[in-house]
Amino acid sequence: MPRLKNKDTMNSISLAKTFAQNPDRRYIMFGGKGGLGKTTFSAAAAYHLAKKGFRVLVFSVDPQASLSDIFEKDIFGKGPTEIMPNLFAQEIDADQRVKAYQQEIRQKILDMYGMDKIPDEIESYLQAAAAEPAMEESAIFDEVVEIVIKKDYDYYIYDLVPLGHALYYLSMASVYDAWISKITQLREQMREYDQVAAVVRREKELSEDAILNELLYIKERINTSSSILTDKKKTAFYFVITPEEMVIKDTIKAAELFTKFDVPLSGYIINRVLPPELRQQNIPEYLKNRIAMQDHYMKVIRDTFGSQILTSVPEMERDVTGLPMIEKVARAMFGNSA
Amino acid sequence: MTEKIKEQDLEKKKSGILQAVKEFVYGAAAHDSARYALKTRASMEHLFILITMGDMLGVPILPPYYSLRLLPYVVPQISTWKRRMLREKDLMDALA
Numbered sequence: 001m002p003r004l005k006n007k008d009t010m011n012s013i014s015l016a017k018t019f020a021q022n023p024d025r026r027y028i029m030f031g032g033k034g035g036l037g038k039t040t041f042s043a044a045a046a047y048h049l050a051k052k053g054f055r056v057l058v059f060s061v062d063p064q065a066s067l068s069d070i071f072e073k074d075i076f077g078k079g080p081t082e083i084m085p086n087l088f089a090q091e092i093d094a095d096q097r098v099k100a101y102q103q104e105i106r107q108k109i110l111d112m113y114g115m116d117k118i119p120d121e122i123e124s125y126l127q128a129a130a131a132e133p134a135m136e137e138s139a140i141f142d143e144v145v146e147i148v149i150k151k152d153y154d155y156y157i158y159d160l161v162p163l164g165h166a167l168y169y170l171s172m173a174s175v176y177d178a179w180i181s182k183i184t185q186l187r188e189q190m191r192e193y194d195q196v197a198a199v200v201r202r203e204k205e206l207s208e209d210a211i212l213n214e215l216l217y218i219k220e221r222i223n224t225s226s227s228i229l230t231d232k233k234k235t236a237f238y239f240v241i242t243p244e245e246m247v248i249k250d251t252i253k254a255a256e257l258f259t260k261f262d263v264p265l266s267g268y269i270i271n272r273v274l275p276p277e278l279r280q281q282n283i284p285e286y287l288k289n290r291i292a293m294q295d296h297y298m299k300v301i302r303d304t305f306g307s308q309i310l311t312s313v314p315e316m317e318r319d320v321t322g323l324p325m326i327e328k329v330a331r332a333m334f335g336n337s338a
Numbered sequence: 339m340t341e342k343i344k345e346q347d348l349e350k351k352k353s354g355i356l357q358a359v360k361e362f363v364y365g366a367a368a369h370d371s372a373r374y375a376l377k378t379r380a381s382m383e384h385l386f387i388l389i390t391m392g393d394m395l396g397v398p399i400l401p402p403y404y405s406l407r408l409l410p411y412v413v414p415q416i417s418t419w420k421r422r423m424l425r426e427k428d429l430m431d432a433l434a
Contacts, residue, residue: 101406108410122413129402138401211411218404 015310016334018236018267019049025236025266027148027228029158031254032240033247037271037313039066040320041240042159043089044329049155050087051330058157059090059147061140067091067159072322080152084323088153092143094136101139102130145221148228184219187212232264238310239265242272243297252304267310269333270301275314 019025028045030038039060046058057080060067067089068074075081077093105126106118118126129135148156191212228234237258241251251268258265274291301309313332320329 098403101403105406105409109413112410113413119413122409125409126406129406132402135402135406138403141401142403211408214408214411218407221404 014335015238015267015269018310019334022233022236024233026154027156027158027235029235029237030240030269031237033250036240036242036247038240039070039159040326040329041238041269041271041313041333042157043067043070043320043326044333046087046089046155046157047084047323047326048330048334050084053086054154055086055088055152056155056157057088057090057147057153058159059092059144060159061092061144062159070321070326090147092140094139094143097139097143098130098135102126141225142221145225149224181219184212184215187215230262230264235264236266237263239268240271241268241301243270243294243301245297248297248300248304265308267308268301268305269310270298270312272315273298273312 028042030041030045032038042058046056049056058067059080068076068091071083071089073081073083073089075089076091077096078091080088080090083089109115109118109122144158239251239255241247255265274287274294276291276295278287279291311333313329316325316328318325320326
């Protein structure tokens with residue numbers, strides 16, 4: 001399989017170098033439109049790092065996850081599963097988590113109020129809340145916080161859902177943080193009123209505001225997530241692009257949004273590049289045209305993103321599934337020295 | 339004219355005495371403060387529930403995963419809250 005030599009990418013720092021030069025960047029994310037190769041690159045990067053001796057967890061936040069597909073192992077909802085030494089993969093089963101969570105809440109209510117049964121009103125609220133689409137996303141969000149808080153791994157690779165959702169997650173963090181602050185303030189104000197009433201009535205005892213503590217806990221969870229995602233030193237975000245017009249256009253828009261949310265963009269990786277050497281062979285007209293088109297868009301990409309392009313990865317001869325193919329992609333991404 | 343002034347003086351004295359009696363006997367200032375504080379807290383409590391459990395009214399705000407976490411703490415207030423929500427318009431004013 002020919003290795004692509006692109007003189008322009010040689011001018012910029014390569015992907016391998018950027019990893020080597022930023023050893024503290026332990027949170028890696030590949031983003032971009034659906035179907036362009038994020039999962040492939042997530043798996044390949046995880047492979048590369050695991051081979052180097054780092055303990056790596058690659059996990060999926062996509063409800064239609066394909067990590068099971070790429071590793072040819074059913075890992076859905078099974079927690080972190082070892083794929084090979086040092087390499088662990090996890091597909092979060094949001095449904096399972098929400099159900100378990102509902103049960104936790106039910107039990108808490110029964111315990112707190114000494115009830116035998118949950119009141120109908122409360123039960124119907126529990127069901128309705130769990131059915132909300134936003135519940136699944138926020139359950140995944142919390143699961144991710146849970147994973148990174150434990151610090152069990154050297155590297156965490158987030159296999160993100162297609163572009164739109166990725167930005168939603170990132171924006172969620174700051175929006176919710178703002179809301180929690182407001183609510184916490186309100187709550188603290190209420191506590192002040194409590195104190196006035198208590199003093200006036202000569203009550204020495206003030207019951208602890210359990211809700212305030214819960215809010216602070218929630219704030220802490222959300223902060224953990226956003227502090228990681230917006231820290232250039234801790235997080236690397238790579239955009240996956242292909243030499244196609246719409247992809248390039250959408251990526252430019254997305255890059256602007258990322259700047260808005262203060263998410264550090266570490267570089268671009270071009271995927272699915274047809275080897276230009278094909279031109280020398282006897283190929284059908286339509287392939288010749290495709291390569292010519294590709295040349296044009298490669299130029300557009302170089303002109304638009306310049307030195308932020310870290311590497312190009314060729315179109316593979318077959319589906320990337322299974323470790324041998326993943327290894328091929330890893331070599332294309334990080335170079336043969338990997 | 340002096341009659342009127344006398345009358346006003348008398349009224350003032352009466353109310354003054356009454357007031358003093360009130361304050362002395364009922365600790366009115368303290369009582370009012372406490373009532374006011376509790377009433378405001380009750381309003382804020384309800385406002386707070388609205389904000390966190392707003393999705394009952396179709397106004398989602400906190401991520402559902404996290405607002406669910408607060409559910410156990412507001413269980414006692416949920417039925418009173420619903421009733422009050424349907425009655426009190428000043429809660430809506432407070433929100434505005």
